[in-house]
Amino acid sequence: MLKVPEHQVAGHIARDGKLGPLVDDEGRFYKPLQGDARGENEAKFYESFSLNKEVPDHIHRYFPVYHGTQLVEASNGSGKLPHMVLEDVVSGYLNPSVMDVKIGSRTWYPDVSEVYFKKCIKKDRETTTVSLGFRVSGFKIFDHQESSFWRPDKRVVLGYKVDGARLALRKFVSSNSLADSNSIPNCAFASEVYGGSNGILAQLLELKAWFETQTIFHFNSCSILMVYENDSFLMKGGATEQAPRAQVKLVDFAHVLDGNGVIDHNFLGGLCSFIKFVKDILQIVEERDDIDTSRLENGH
Numbered sequence: 322m323l324k325v326p327e328h329q330v331a332g333h334i335a336r337d338g339k340l341g342p343l344v345d346d347e348g349r350f351y352k353p354l355q356g357d358a359r360g361e362n363e364a365k366f367y368e369s370f371s372l373n374k375e376v377p378d379h380i381h382r383y384f385p386v387y388h389g390t391q392l393v394e395a396s397n398g399s400g401k402l403p404h405m406v407l408e409d410v411v412s413g414y415l416n417p418s419v420m421d422v423k424i425g426s427r428t429w430y431p432d433v434s435e436v437y438f439k440k441c442i443k444k445d446r447e448t449t450t451v452s453l454g455f456r457v458s459g460f461k462i463f464d465h466q467e468s469s470f471w472r473p474d475k476r477v478v479l480g481y482k483v484d485g486a487r488l489a490l491r492k493f494v495s496s497n498s499l500a501d502s503n504s505i506p507n508c509a510f511a512s513e514v515y516g517g518s519n520g521i522l523a524q525l526l527e528l529k530a531w532f533e534t535q536t537i538f539h540f541n542s543c544s545i546l547m548v549y550e551n552d553s554f555l556m557k558g559g560a561t562e563q564a565p566r567a568q569v570k571l572v573d574f575a576h577v578l579d580g581n582g583v584i585d586h587n588f589l590g591g592l593c594s595f596i597k598f599v600k601d602i603l604q605i606v607e608e609r610d611d612i613d614t615s616r617l618e619n620g621h
């Protein structure tokens with residue numbers, strides 16, 4: 322039985338009779354092929370990417386596994402439609418905190434229609450796409466105190482300026498201050514989620530190293546999805562070791578083009594900018610922890 326994904330944070334959502342993705346109980350995510358060229362383009366990308374031997378295995382793991390296309394009953398009641406069958410990136414988590422960050426300082430690309438170009442450039446200027454080279458598209462955080470998810474409104478998220486994006490990245494790894502806009506995020510999970518040899522930063526750096534040389538694809542309007550489970554960081558002992566780790570996946574390939582031997586400087590530049598934001602948070606947390614440790618050592 323297919324159902325509407327519980328943890329989707331951006332994009333087209335299957336509600337109010339609209340077409341959107343569905344999930345099953347076996348860890349698969351069914352993304353409908355949009356009626357125009359986008360759906361076909363994305364399915365073509367997955368086909369060619371999954372068979373591409375030039376892409377190293379350690380990079381393949383940053384993309385959802387592709388299981389082909391399948392005709393399934395669409396979410397909008399219009400009968401059976403082709404869907405891409407993908408790995409459901411969040412299926413291994415109980416209460417995942419999820420963030421979608423669209424990478425690049427532009428979402429349009431050469432040869433798009435005037436209408437599409439205008440729509441993209443308007444959104445790019447209104448959000449942090451132009452100023453930062455990325456924009457937060459949506460996120461949700463599991464709130465321990467309330468035992469429920471906190472999720473900002475889409476319009477609020479798309480209205481973030483530089484400080485808003487920075488704050489969102491801090492909130493994403495905090496155990497306090499979710500609904501309260503006045504309190505300062507404590508970044509309680511920053512070291513575990515963003516830091517460490519398997520953390521988000523290490524994964525982003527691995528991706529960056531590939532983007533510094535790859536000229537096969539241009540990832541226009543593509544997103545980085547970050548997922549982690551904060552329950553596990555609060556539970557000490559054995560449970561932590563088995564907990565699913567923080568992970569980065571790339572999603573949304575509706576606008577991927579051939580790289581034609583040219584570096585994807587739009588994606589690479591945005592990724593570098595995003596990495597700097599994550600690094601800055603880790604640095605602040607490290608400095609704070611150092612001060613706390615020296616205070617303890619000095620008996621304060």
Ligand SMILES: O=P(O)(O)O[C@@H]1[C@@H](OP(=O)(O)O)[C@H](OP(=O)(O)O)[C@H](O)[C@H](OP(=O)(O)O)[C@H]1OP(=O)(O)O
Binds near residue numbers: 421542573
């Ligand atoms: O419909 P909208 O205005 O919500 O725009 C969608 C975007 O949502 P946004 O408002 O930027 O968060 C949406 O962005 P996110 O996935 O939410 O980051 C996509 O850009 C989507 O286009 P496509 O499926 O990638 O071709 C966009 O869909 P189209 O309008 O291009 O169909």
Ligand SMILES: Nc1ncnc2c1ncn2[C@@H]1O[C@H](COP(=O)(O)OP(=O)(O)O)[C@@H](O)[C@H]1O
Binds near residue numbers: 331332407409
């Ligand atoms: N493979 C996946 N597994 C789990 N969630 C996914 C997957 N792909 C996309 N999502 C969720 O759906 C949202 C929108 O995906 P996206 O591919 O950008 O759709 P759209 O083309 O409608 O913008 C993402 O922000 C994420 O929350």
